[in-house]
Amino acid sequence: MSERADVKKQLILDKATEVFSKKGYRNVTMKDIVEASGISRGGLYIYYDSTEEIFLDVLKSMDAWEDEANKNMVERLKEASSAELLLWFLKEQKKEILKGKNNLSIAMYEYAFSCKQEGKSSGAKHKFETAGLVLEKILLRGNETGEFACDDIKGLASNMMYAIEGMKVIAGTVGISEKKVDKELVYMMRQFMEVEE
Amino acid sequence: MSERADVKKQLILDKATEVFSKKGYRNVTMKDIVEASGISRGGLYIYYDSTEEIFLDVLKSMDAWEDEANKNMVERLKEASSAELLLWFLKEQKKEILKGKNNLSIAMYEYAFSCKQEGKSSGAKHKFETAGLVLEKILLRGNETGEFACDDIKGLASNMMYAIEGMKVIAGTVGISEKKVDKELVYMMRQFMEVEE
Amino acid sequence: MSERADVKKQLILDKATEVFSKKGYRNVTMKDIVEASGISRGGLYIYYDSTEEIFLDVLKSMDAWEDEANKNMVERLKEASSAELLLWFLKEQKKEILKGKNNLSIAMYEYAFSCKQEGKSSGAKHKFETAGLVLEKILLRGNETGEFACDDIKGLASNMMYAIEGMKVIAGTVGISEKKVDKELVYMMRQFMEVEE
Amino acid sequence: MSERADVKKQLILDKATEVFSKKGYRNVTMKDIVEASGISRGGLYIYYDSTEEIFLDVLKSMDAWEDEANKNMVERLKEASSAELLLWFLKEQKKEILKGKNNLSIAMYEYAFSCKQEGKSSGAKHKFETAGLVLEKILLRGNETGEFACDDIKGLASNMMYAIEGMKVIAGTVGISEKKVDKELVYMMRQFMEVEE
DNA sequence: AATGAATGAGCCTTCATTCAT
DNA sequence: TATGAATGAAGGCTCATTCAT
Numbered sequence A, B, C, D: 001m002s003e004r005a006d007v008k009k010q011l012i013l014d015k016a017t018e019v020f021s022k023k024g025y026r027n028v029t030m031k032d033i034v035e036a037s038g039i040s041r042g043g044l045y046i047y048y049d050s051t052e053e054i055f056l057d058v059l060k061s062m063d064a065w066e067d068e069a070n071k072n073m074v075e076r077l078k079e080a081s082s083a084e085l086l087l088w089f090l091k092e093q094k095k096e097i098l099k100g101k102n103n104l105s106i107a108m109y110e111y112a113f114s115c116k117q118e119g120k121s122s123g124a125k126h127k128f129e130t131a132g133l134v135l136e137k138i139l140l141r142g143n144e145t146g147e148f149a150c151d152d153i154k155g156l157a158s159n160m161m162y163a164i165e166g167m168k169v170i171a172g173t174v175g176i177s178e179k180k181v182d183k184e185l186v187y188m189m190r191q192f193m194e195v196e197e
Numbered sequence E: 001a002a003t004g005a006a007t008g009a010g011c012c013t014t015c016a017t018t019c020a021t
Numbered sequence F: 001t002a003t004g005a006a007t008g009a010a011g012g013c014t015c016a017t018t019c020a021t
Helices: A003-023 A030-037 A041-047 A051-076 A082-098 A105-118 A124-145 A153-173 A178-190 B003-023 B030-037 B041-047 B051-076 B082-098 B105-118 B124-145 B153-173 B178-190 C003-023 C030-037 C041-047 C051-076 C082-098 C105-118 C124-145 C153-173 C178-190 D003-023 D030-037 D041-047 D051-076 D082-098 D105-118 D124-145 D153-173 D178-190
Strands: none
Touching (some): A051 A105, A082 A124, A105 B105, A124 A153, A153 B105, A178 B153, B051 B082, B082 B153, B105 B153, C003 C030, C051 C105, C105 D105, C105 D153, C124 C153, C153 D105, D051 D105, D082 D124, D082 D153, D105 D153
16 A cells, blocks of 8 residues: 555544544444545545444554553553552543543444444454553552552452443443542542542 | 323334344334334334434333332332342342343443434433432441441442443443453442452 | 235336336446336335346246247147248247337347356246247148148257347347348248248 | 557457457446556546447457458458358357357447447448358359359348357357357258258 | 546435325 | 335445546
């Protein structure tokens, strides 16, 4: 693929990401993406054959970005304190939660749901598990350095991930306030560390 | 509306519930409901004007059922122990989580999401909050009777509800095992009571 | 299928026959048939899913008609003279040849060709062979009654059928005059019987 | 036009001939020819503006080739016996018949048919008549030399041409065996000469 | 000349909704 | 009320043709 094509694809992905964030997965038509990206109907088909293909590429590009972020974080494990990393991790999660109807969560759920219907794999599992592992690593390290005090790291990490997932969904549907998110995150942190209000 | 009409409506709702559980919200067509309910295309329009109207009625009938259940539970608060009630509550939640792709969660998320787009209210908020309040009541009472030991009931109830919500979504999309659900529930309970394995 | 549906289907077939006769097979779109039959786009899909399906039904209805005609002719073998039957047979062929661009031949060739591409059977073979057998029967009988004098009936029938087929194609493409057709038919008949000019 | 352009055009014609033979006329797209010829989409338009233009050029180049062949044959009339020439002529026809779905006949019929619709001339008539004249010449000469005995040369030539045309069509659609073609040709020849089996 | 990405018209198909019976 | 045939709008896809490079 030529460089020019890559630029075009990136434009499509950027606009498509907005569309999927606003409309979910199922409700998005090729026409939507055509109109959002300013490309002609036929032109879009040069690069992608279906909304599914585009959606998967959107996820892939996001995964690439997240993998990068996670790698950076693991690097930082060596220098930064666990508490700092945890704060960074939760801040990222908070950001995503608060994007609310502008995040891809609902689209991903819809997609994963339709995949399940058809017995396909959606990749959502991997994404969810990876984030859980990162959290585990941070907690484990914090326990070792004495920053945290937690006797069931796996259980805690899992609980936090599900609660965060729940907040994302609630944020994307009925909505959630920043204050509420903060409260939840503080509640979680109190289970294993001192938190000043 | 005649009694006969009510019977017909109930039939439609029952079958529509199955359809929405299996296919989500957006993906459901009038044809799906027509075929599932065995009623003619035109006949369906006598009772409902759109899939949205049907879906809202499905939610309403479920709410009615749940309100009833909650009322019963509050009644039982007087006779049963808080621990018993909590177990019953969590068992209900577990059941719903494990229904996985056969529960209405995804359809509700899709619907709530599209409502948010259009500024409508979906009723999902009410449902989520009601369940939270029930849990709160149980925990409060347990604290009073000394069965539970929890110093932030609101925070705990909220955390549990989000984590449960997260599990529902994960169950409906990437899937979750019963064992995993049990683990999560036990983890939650350990925060305020003794749990034997 | 209800009677009403049959009426509708017949209307579609009648109009579609005109369309296929005028435009061949490949060049016909659902839109053409929709416009010719005065039915809505969606309405057509209730009865037929593709132009191929319609075309096959057109052929089937013609076959039914021809089978009937052949059966009648075989009946008449008992009473009529072979010469009379032969004249009738050739008159039928002549009629079809002269329909020229209004006959289905070209559409059938196109269809049979595309079937061959895909390894399907088109039914054209059967039609061609059936007509040949009818001719053979007439010639055989004429030989027995002394009306005809032919020492290679199979060869003759085959030759005549190919020549007639050739005329149909030429008529449908470059065109042919009635006089020319008559000349050809007389030439054929002279091979085995007396023909007055 | 430069010589280089001629080379390019010839390449296009060669490849296009294959395509039209395989897919008929209507079913051929610019893309097919682009892919077959290895020339770019835009490049093709430098030389030809439509598939029709290409197809006409394909026919023209074939005509040129055949005219050449016919002229050669007429030349040979002076040296070779009529029987030899006839055999050569029929062998050529047989070859073309047996090419079956790889000959241009169907494409020509499709094209001629669509021309007739629009009142254009397709050139198919000329081709058909030219071949008939060649056959006539051979038969006439054979009659003069006493090799053949035929009292209606025009009628015979015409009959043969139609039968051959019929075989081409049948070969391109439902198929025909070599043995069957031989039988037909022998049957024709017996009408005016001795043929050993 | 040559390339191939881009355009947009046109056909295919589905489905919410209407309406004669 | 109930039916299901009919409608037409909307979205999917392909392909002839153009155009910047």
